[in-house]
Amino acid sequence: MLAKLERLIGEIGDLNSKLILLVGPSRSGKTQLLRQLSAKLNIEPLNVGLELGRRLAATPNNKRGFSAGELLREIADKERAEAPLLLDNLELLFEPSLQINPLDLVKRLAHSKRVVAVWPGELRGDRLIYADMSHPEHRDYSRDGVVVLEI
Numbered sequence: 001m002l003a004k005l006e007r008l009i010g011e012i013g014d015l016n017s018k019l020i021l022l023v024g025p026s027r028s029g030k031t032q033l034l035r036q037l038s039a040k041l042n043i044e045p046l047n048v049g050l051e052l053g054r055r056l057a058a059t060p061n062n063k064r065g066f067s068a069g070e071l072l073r074e075i076a077d078k079e080r081a082e083a084p085l086l087l088d089n090l091e092l093l094f095e096p097s098l099q100i101n102p103l104d105l106v107k108r109l110a111h112s113k114r115v116v117a118v119w120p121g122e123l124r125g126d127r128l129i130y131a132d133m134s135h136p137e138h139r140d141y142s143r144d145g146v147v148v149l150e151i
Helices: 002-014 030-041 048-057 061-077 102-112
Strands: 019-023 085-088 115-118 122-124 127-130 139-142 147-150
Touching: 002 019, 002 030, 002 147, 019 030, 019 102, 030 085, 030 115, 048 061, 061 102, 085 102, 102 115, 102 139
Parallel strands: 019 115, 019 147, 085 115
Antiparallel strands: 122 127, 127 139
């Protein structure tokens, strides 16, 4: 699986959105695969929940949604420019109070650099789903413009 992921990273350089989502059921090895890649490339995966959460905690509630994208961009820009950005623990981005589109936010990061992210939901047909329909954080997106690696 690691070899397949490395090949995909090499192939997405010319795409408009250089985003690879690792998608699979809970405990299927998505984070483990991301860690294997990070060890091989000698770069640390970014724990979005921890890093972004820390910065948002210092931001007034009414400005968090607006600041989330900006703060994530600042965090991402500190990473090595030529290396892919590895993202894990994206759940914070789905917080309803932020009123943001998590997939769009990650796609925008992937315009300027290659991004490999662990999708915290599932793939149903050609739809990326996060949380059950009855859940307040439920999201349903088309996978258009995203390279999906199913685990």
